[in-house]
Amino acid sequence: MVRNYVGRSLPRIVSQSTGFLLSWVAGDAKHRFEAALGEAGMTAHQLGVLTALRGGPQMQARLSEQLEVFKPVMVTLINELEAAGWAERRPHPTDRRAVEVHLLPAGRQMLERADRIMQTTTEEMFSSLTPEERAQLHSVLLRLAGPIAPEEPAS
Amino acid sequence: MVRNYVGRSLPRIVSQSTGFLLSWVAGDAKHRFEAALGEAGMTAHQLGVLTALRGGPQMQARLSEQLEVFKPVMVTLINELEAAGWAERRPHPTDRRAVEVHLLPAGRQMLERADRIMQTTTEEMFSSLTPEERAQLHSVLLRLAGPIAPEEPAS
DNA sequence: TATTGTTATACTCTATAACTATA
DNA sequence: TATAGTTATAGAGTATAACAATA
Numbered sequence: 001m002v003r004n005y006v007g008r009s010l011p012r013i014v015s016q017s018t019g020f021l022l023s024w025v026a027g028d029a030k031h032r033f034e035a036a037l038g039e040a041g042m043t044a045h046q047l048g049v050l051t052a053l054r055g056g057p058q059m060q061a062r063l064s065e066q067l068e069v070f071k072p073v074m075v076t077l078i079n080e081l082e083a084a085g086w087a088e089r090r091p092h093p094t095d096r097r098a099v100e101v102h103l104l105p106a107g108r109q110m111l112e113r114a115d116r117i118m119q120t121t122t123e124e125m126f127s128s129l130t131p132e133e134r135a136q137l138h139s140v141l142l143r144l145a146g147p148i149a150p151e152e153p154a155s
Numbered sequence: 156m157v158r159n160y161v162g163r164s165l166p167r168i169v170s171q172s173t174g175f176l177l178s179w180v181a182g183d184a185k186h187r188f189e190a191a192l193g194e195a196g197m198t199a200h201q202l203g204v205l206t207a208l209r210g211g212p213q214m215q216a217r218l219s220e221q222l223e224v225f226k227p228v229m230v231t232l233i234n235e236l237e238a239a240g241w242a243e244r245r246p247h248p249t250d251r252r253a254v255e256v257h258l259l260p261a262g263r264q265m266l267e268r269a270d271r272i273m274q275t276t277t278e279e280m281f282s283s284l285t286p287e288e289r290a291q292l293h294s295v296l297l298r299l300a301g302p303i304a305p306e307e308p309a310s
Numbered sequence: 311t312a313t314t315g316t317t318a319t320a321c322t323c324t325a326t327a328a329c330t331a332t333a
Numbered sequence: 334t335a336t337a338g339t340t341a342t343a344g345a346g347t348a349t350a351a352c353a354a355t356a
Contacts, residue, residue: 012303014300015297015300015303017273018277018281019276019277021293022177022180023184024300025177025299025300026177026178026180028300028301029178030178060314061313061314071315072316072347073347075315095313095355095356097315097356098313098314098315099314118172122173125299126173129295133291134173137292138176141176141177141179143283144280145169145170145183148170216337216338225324225325225326226339227341229338250337251331251332251337252331252332252333252338
């Protein structure tokens with residue numbers, strides 16, 4: 001309970017509570033995804049922003065809102081994306097205060113690579129389950145997760 | 156992906172990946188447990204230590220190891236437990252460097268209260284599942300979690 | 311007066327170092 | 334030389350404040 005239990009084997013206490021098990025497995029999943037993305041030189045935060053840009057350029061303020069990231073954090077993230085050549089700031093056509101963040105070709109490639117990474121990692125994670133078990137897990141989690149937010153309108 | 160998605164409704168992207176769903180549901184679970192414990196004036200960290208003391212007094216160093224908490228953090232945690240009257244430090248019978256941390260009656264009561272809280276919260280969380288679904292979820296998560304650590308020998 | 315993007319700052323958590331008193 | 338407990342310190346990560354430019 002106390003911390004991350006970085007060790008590779010599941011503490012016995014955790015194995016007895018479905019809630020703790022959930023946290024344990026999710027922590028493991030997070031670690032796997034971040035490690036896999038890290039090998040491609042990308043953080044989960046950066047992927048989040050790139051994903052939000054898939055549908056077209058966005059103002060920084062919208063990105064902050066959508067991803068629920070504080071504005072100063074978004075500044076840093078977009079600096080990183082620009083440094084990597086994955087996205088760039090351009091002046092907003094009508095609002096001179098704002099910048100639009102545009103996805104660059106290298107960023108789109110990175111997104112495709114990230115898609116493959118996420119898919120592979122997911123496959124590894126759930127390989128011990130049958131397709132039926134996996135489908136049932138998904139539907140059960142969906143029910144536990146509660147209502148789904150309405151679709152975001154594009155820029 | 157990026158951060159905590161503090162909002163109460165599930166972003167659409169998350170709903171499509173079993174891995175993300177897992178993280179989402181686990182985050183929600185963590186929030187529920189911590190809120191419920193908080194109402195009883197207890198943190199999850201503190202509960203972790205109290206639970207470790209259930210089987211008998213422990214040296215601080217062992218507690219740090221078992222719970223994978225850094226030594227300075229354990230100092231703070233045990234200070235908190237002493238301030239709350241739930242546990243106390245006593246000199247180790249043979250090793251004059253060490254202290255033994257003992258569970259006090261108020262701590263044992265708190266543990267029982269925490270047990271009830273955890274049980275109630277678990278019940279709330281999984282109330283939308285049938286007993287069969289819940290059992291299958293548990294067994295599937297157990298498989299995803301991997302090997303279970305061997306029992307800790309008592310102090 | 312409100313909003314955009316930025317810089318500066320504070321606060322919490324996590325992690326390490328350094329120290330004493332023993333073993 | 335190593336270990337137990339403590340204090341001090343460093344570093345991320347997270348959150349807020351304040352500011353200039355513009356709406």
